[in-house]
Every structure is written in structure tokens, then in C-alpha cells.
Amino acid sequence: MAGTRLPGRTYNQDHVPRTYTRGKRRVSIYWTWSYPWEANRNPAELDNRFSTMTEVRRVAWPAYEGTEWDEMNFLQGIAGTLELFHRSTLDFQKAAAEATGHPVAVFQRIDQAGYRLPIDERILADTDTLLVFGLDHLVSEQEASTEEIAAIREWLKREDTCLLIGPHHDVGFTADMRQRQMEYKHHGDELVPRQQRFGMYTRSLMKALDVPVVNQFGLRPAVVRGTKEIAPLTINKDLDTLGLLDGVTTFNFHLHLPHYAVTSGEGSSVRVLTRQPVDLERPHPFTAEGNREFNSFLWLPPADTRAGHILMADSTIFTTLFGGTESLGNFWRNVARM
Numbered sequence: 001m002a003g004t005r006l007p008g009r010t011y012n013q014d015h016v017p018r019t020y021t022r023g024k025r026r027v028s029i030y031w032t033w034s035y036p037w038e039a040n041r042n043p044a045e046l047d048n049r050f051s052t053m054t055e056v057r058r059v060a061w062p063a064y065e066g067t068e069w070d071e072m073n074f075l076q077g078i079a080g081t082l083e084l085f086h087r088s089t090l091d092f093q094k095a096a097a098e099a100t101g102h103p104v105a106v107f108q109r110i111d112q113a114g115y116r117l118p119i120d121e122r123i124l125a126d127t128d129t130l131l132v133f134g135l136d137h138l139v140s141e142q143e144a145s146t147e148e149i150a151a152i153r154e155w156l157k158r159e160d161t162c163l164l165i166g167p168h169h170d171v172g173f174t175a176d177m178r179q180r181q182m183e184y185k186h187h188g189d190e191l192v193p194r195q196q197r198f199g200m201y202t203r204s205l206m207k208a209l210d211v212p213v214v215n216q217f218g219l220r221p222a223v224v225r226g227t228k229e230i231a232p233l234t235i236n237k238d239l240d241t242l243g244l245l246d247g248v249t250t251f252n253f254h255l256h257l258p259h260y261a262v263t264s265g266e267g268s269s270v271r272v273l274t275r276q277p278v279d280l281e282r283p284h285p286f287t288a289e290g291n292r293e294f295n296s297f298l299w300l301p302p303a304d305t306r307a308g309h310i311l312m313a314d315s316t317i318f319t320t321l322f323g324g325t326e327s328l329g330n331f332w333r334n335v336a337r338m
């Protein structure tokens with residue numbers, strides 16, 4: 001039987017604004033990277049770069065040995081890995097579009113063709129929920145400009161807006177080589193170097209918006225004993241007054257997730273909605289300090305002049321590169337509908 005025929009794909013076009021529909025949110029994704037900078041990294045560099053597609057094929061063999069992944073049909077360098085990230089959000093984009101009636105707009109800070117797009121009214125005017133995926137390496141020095149911060153602050157004054165900030169992991173931040181090796185052995189992903197630090201753009205955004213959180217480490221989630229299934233989340237249902245976690249028990253299994261450490265003390269504006277049990281069988285400085293779970297999903301309700309919501313969740317939760325479940329689909333729809 002013939003497979004489902006996919007719609008035709010377009011490329012290299014200007015964004016067509018979506019018309020506001022009451023009760024139907026317009027969702028946008030913003031990748032914080034400079035695609036050219038990331039793709040042009042020297043593969044001889046050991047740290048702070050994405051894998052080449054050739055490295056992915058070697059480690060994930062034989063998952064990418066079909067002809068659709070060969071040099072005739074797919075990019076083999078670092079650009080190929082970046083495209084895997086783009087492809088991996090398609091299921092989320094489909095689920096969000098079905099839930100809202102609007103297509104998901106996808107933007108990049110600097111795209112494949114070299115076009116630079118800061119976050120401004122071109123993105124914000126027809127967006128109700130903005131997902132900022134922090135997958136820029138720190139060394140690429142992507143920072144939110146004064147103009148971007150002002151635009152986002154103004155946008156967040158609009159009722160029912162939602163900014164989801166998703167800085168990825170910070171692996172090997174120390175100069176201690178033994179600790180870097182311990183972190184590497186803990187997550188166990190051969191494609192992640194001993195040092196891989198993400199998220200300068202999202203960190204600058206959090207600082208400017210007074211979000212007292214920092215992304216730390218790359219932690220391997222625990223699994224249900226005797227299986228490969230990720231251990232259920234610890235959910236603070238009493239704090240989830242928006243119902244974002246209705247029908248949700250787990251996210252997806254990713255080998256190195258960030259701990260969103262809350263840096264403010266008592267009376268913090270941050271509500272920790274979920275914590276993820278961490279793999280205790282693999283030593284790590286985080287667990288050596290007695291920690292058994294890490295913060296994985298946070299909410300900052302509207303406050304003062306900010307009428308919009310701020311959420312924090314890792315970008316990989318919105319991809320299918322690392323598997324997907326009914327629970328994850330429920331989470332996607334909850335976020336899309338808010």
C-alpha cells in the first residue's frame with residue numbers, strides 16, 4: 001500500500017502573518033543559533049560543536065543507513081545534524097497546528113542563507129506563544145540585544161502571551177578534566193563532547209527579564225527498573241493551575257537534560273512544576289551532593305506589568321529525535337492550547 005503523500009515543502013519565503021482568532025493560539029519557534037556558524041565549525045575541534053552527520057551515522061548505526069540519508073539526499077556534515085533537529089519538531093508542529101488551527105511559524109536567528117532575524121515585531125505581532133530554543137553554543141556569543149529585550153517586554157504586556165525559554169545543557173563547564181570525564185560517563189552519549197555549553201542567548205534573555213534560573217549540567221534521567229522507559233515525573237499538581245500537565249506522566253528520554261536551578265531564595269516567583277528523577281547508578285557531581293531529581297519544567301505566572309506567562313522547558317521535549325509517547329503528545333497540546 002502506498003504511503004501517505006506529504007504536502008509540498010516550501011523554502012526561502014517571507015513569513016505570512018497569521019490572523020488572530022479568539023481562543024486559538026498562534027505558536028512560533030525561534031532557534032537561537034547562527035546556523036552558518038554552527039555548521040561551519042571545524043570537525044577537528046573536540047568541544048563545543050554539534051556532531052557531523054557522519055558521526056551520527058557511526059554512533060547510531062544502522063539507523064541512518066537508508067538511501068534517504070546518503071550524500072545524494074542528505075547533508076553529511078554538521079549541517080545534516082542541524083537539519084535533524086528541524087525535522088524532529090515536525091510532529092510537534094503538526095500537533096500544535098491541529099490543536100490551534102494555525103500553522104507553527106519557525107524562525108532562526110541566522111538561517112542557512114545568512115539572513116539574520118532578531119526577535120522583534122516581525123515575529124511577535126502574530127505570535128501568542130513563543131518557544132525560544134537555546135541551542136546556540138556559548139562560544140558563538142549570541143546575546144539578546146537591547147532592542148530585542150524591549151520588544152519582548154512590550155509583547156509580554158499583552159494578555160495571555162506565553163514565552164517558553166528552553167536553554168539546553170551545560171556539560172563540562174569546569175576546568176577539572178576528571179569531572180568532565182565523570183559527566184561524560186554519566187550521560188553516556190558518544191556524540192556529546194567532554195565540554196558542550198549551550199544557551200548564551202537564553203541566559204541573556206533570562207537575566208534581562210529577571211528570571212532567576214540557570215541551566216546546569218546534562219543529566220541522564222532514571223528509567224523504570226528492568227525497562228528502557230523513562231521514570232515518571234514528580235509533578236506538583238497543586239501548582240499547575242493552568243492544567244499544563246493534565247494527562248502528562250513523562251516527557252521523552254534524552255541522555256543529557258539540563259537542571260533548571262532556581263537562584264532566588266524564599267518568595268521566588270518561580271514555580272517548579274516537574275522534577276525528573278536522575279540516574280543514580282552513574283556517578284555525577286549533582287548526585288554526589290545528595291540530589292535525586294532535577295528541575296525540568298518551570299512556570300513564572302504574570303507579575304507586575306508582565307501580563308504574559310513565562311515557562312521553562314528543554315527544547316528536546318518538543319522533538320521526536322529521542323522518542324515520543326502519548327504523555328508527551330498531551331503535553332504538547334496543553335502548551336499549544338494554554
